[in-house]
Amino acid sequence: MTSKKKTPDQLRSARWFAPDDLRSFGHRSRIMQMGYAATEWTGKPLIAIVNTWSDINPCHAHFKHRVEDVKRGVLQAGGLPIELPAISVSESFVKPTTMLYRNMLAMETEELIRSHPVDGVVLMGGCDKSTPGLMMGATSAGLPMIYLPAGPMLRGNWKGKILGSGSDAWKFWDERRAGNISNQEWNDIEAGIARSYGTCMTMGTAATMMAITESIGMTLPGASSIPAADAGHIRMSSECGRRIVDMVWEDLTPQKIQTRKAYENSIAVAMAMGCSTNAIIHLIAMARRAGQDISLEDFEIASRKVPVIANIRPSGEEYLMEDFFYAGGLPALMTRIRDHLHLDVVTVSGQTLGENIAHAQVHNDDVIRSTETAIYAEGALAVLKGNLAPDGCVIKPSACEPRFLKHSGPALVFDDYPSMKKATDDENLDVTADHVLILRNAGPLGGPGMPEWGMLPIPKKLVKQGVRDMVRLSDARMSGTSYGACILHVAPESYIGGPLALVQNGDIISLDVDKRTITLDVSDAELAKRKAAWKQPEVRYERGYGWMFSKHIKQADQGCDFDFLETDFGAPVREPDIF
Structure with a gap:
């Protein structure tokens, strides 16, 4: 049983539903219009589920079903789940680049949370920009939150060879350009390289950012490593729903988790994993939303100390994220760089990072190397x-x-x-x-x-x-x-x-x-x-979101966030003035 620091009358959602006035009458009557009885929301935390599912995001194709598993967990723990769809930022299809819309997702997430009668949040993401976008927005909103990673897809296969999404696409495209692969072979590679829903199963941006979020302490232990198609992912989804309800009662907010130590942990883990170069931009932006002045210098310091020990493509030669999961996943990797981690930081589990990884074990020493047998002596970047x-x-x-x-x-x-x-x-x-x-x-x-x-x-x-x-x-x-x-x-x-x-x-x-x-x-x-x-090239945008982006985007070394979203972390969430 969780230790409650809040009482039902202190719930944020009670501001919408508890008062005996005309506006709360309107709120209650409209929620009843949707078929909810008073016993379903009275005195219970309302949990937002920010879901980035869409029909054109293969990384999140399973979220249509996983959201029901999250809801089940919320209901089991005595909360009321409220699904709030958000922009999907599908890496495979959005042009000119999903990076253009990362900050849009961050803004949407923040405003969804701020404007609705919710007490806590489950964030559902994984495709490259969805993780930082969701994290940035929810961190700025400041309510208790937990991140549910989409998980990597299964290994690709072609003629009995293991294929890794992205990495092998580049590799075999060059072979085709060189005339070494036929059109039919190329078509077979297309059909075999992405065999299930879930994110890229190489150590790309998706796997990197999901792991980083876990290392910051914002996912349940081991959540970032579970393949999307594994039954364990269903169980993790419902566990996120149960845990967020307890987090609301405990008042376990991002401010208490996302410390500088937590971000230093995430940089060390990123280096050890052979992370994506995109990690730098996203981590800086996420950290600064949390009031932590992380810079390129922090990455440089970690790079000199923490070797790459995850033998995962593209830094590694053979293995993929499915192999990493079987080898023990992120908790196991963290045991091997524990000397570079702050183990006393609190996480969404309610326990410290040290407690989370206390019983983790490495099951394959070639997939997760020791620091003495690292695949690269310094960090990934x-x-x-x-x-x-x-x-x-x-x-x-x-x-x-x-x-x-x-x-x-x-x-x-x-x-x-x-x-x-x-x-x-x-x-x-x-x-x-x-x-x-x-x-x-x-x-x-x-x-x-x-x-x-x-x-x-x-x-x-x-x-x-x-x-x-x-x-x-x-x-x-x-x-x-x-x-x-x-x-x-x-x-x-x-x-x-x-x-x-x-x-x-x-x-x-x-x-x-x-x-x-x-x-x-x-x-x-x-x-x-x-x-x-020198003359500056022509203006890229003259209207809409693109115009706003062009007026306010910061440079890469500063995380590419919008200048007007730099606020003091930990300030109370500004509530609507009129209820």
Whole structure:
């Protein structure tokens, strides 16, 4: 039995239903209109279930059913579930990029919670931007909340080979471009690479962000690792429904969980998992909504200390998230980096992180390595700085060819995606494997929305020569399932006149991952001359949400949140003035 800190009359929903006045009469009569008897809401917590299901989001296809499991749990615990649908931000289909709409989901989530008579929230997400969007909005709203991850899909299969979504798509696409795979084989790969509902089963952005949310303490233990198609996911769904009711009575709010220590834990876990590069942007935005000033420097500190021990593609060679689950999942991984974690932080379970993982075990030492047998000695990500990226840029050294960790080469510059695509398909392109391919005007404002264009295709000419990696540089992002020597998130972006806007074909660019430097070998005087002649590209949006986005989006190193959503964390939720 939970220890109650609240009484029924202190429930937030009681403001709508308890008073003996005309407005509460209206609230009561309208809820009765839907068939609810007074005994179903009187003195009970009302629980919002923010559900990002849609008919065109394969990652969340099971949510139509899982929401019923969450409701069952809420009812079992003595609450009343209220489903509130939210924008689905389907990574596979939304254009130009779901990143354009992450903040829209955050705003919608915050306002759904604030404007309705609810006492606690279950968040249902998993597809890349849904996790940070839901977390940002609910954190700002400040009510007790718990996150239910969608879970990864099952392993892909083709001719008895295990396929990983995203990573193997890129891999076999290059083989097809090289003429090594037939059209029929390509069609068979299409049919076999995504065999069930759920998120990408590689260590992409979805798996990364679900794990990060667990490591912050916002999911029940082990929730982020359960495959979407596993019966355990159904049981976890109902358990989330039961637990959130107790959290309301305990008044266990995000403010009490999302401490700086909790976010430091999440960064350490991200590094150990071989996380997506997108983790940096989303974690910074989530943390700042929680009043924690997390920056690129925090990632750099963790990167030097925490090795990659999850042998999962794309950093690893063989395994996928289903294997990770069988090997013990995230709780097991955390036992192996416990020296880098704050074990005393509280979580949504009501217990500390240390208590959550006390009995976790690793069942496969090749899937979840020890720190002594790590697949990469440092963390998954590295932050580079220099005159080309004064505010930083990001590379995933664990997923690129080692020879590119220190490299110099001439720039080959593209100002937009269509011209880049056309050129890289031209077998007469004047390019070598030592070139640094550059795509600019693809950042938060330039994209717009910072699309996942950062894994620039290897020119077809080189693919046919057997080249499978080369240095690529942009102010864009890339899919978390991507790999290669891709330098991303260059800040400030080229669209607003950052140094990337001034690069010319043939300029020498040098990077040194060990020293964390990226340098454009052009004099300051020449750069000043180029800056004076530079003109900003055309406006991307002139109306609607896109216009608002363009006016208020922050740069990549600051998490790409809206400037007007930076508020003091922990302030009381502003209630509607009129009831």
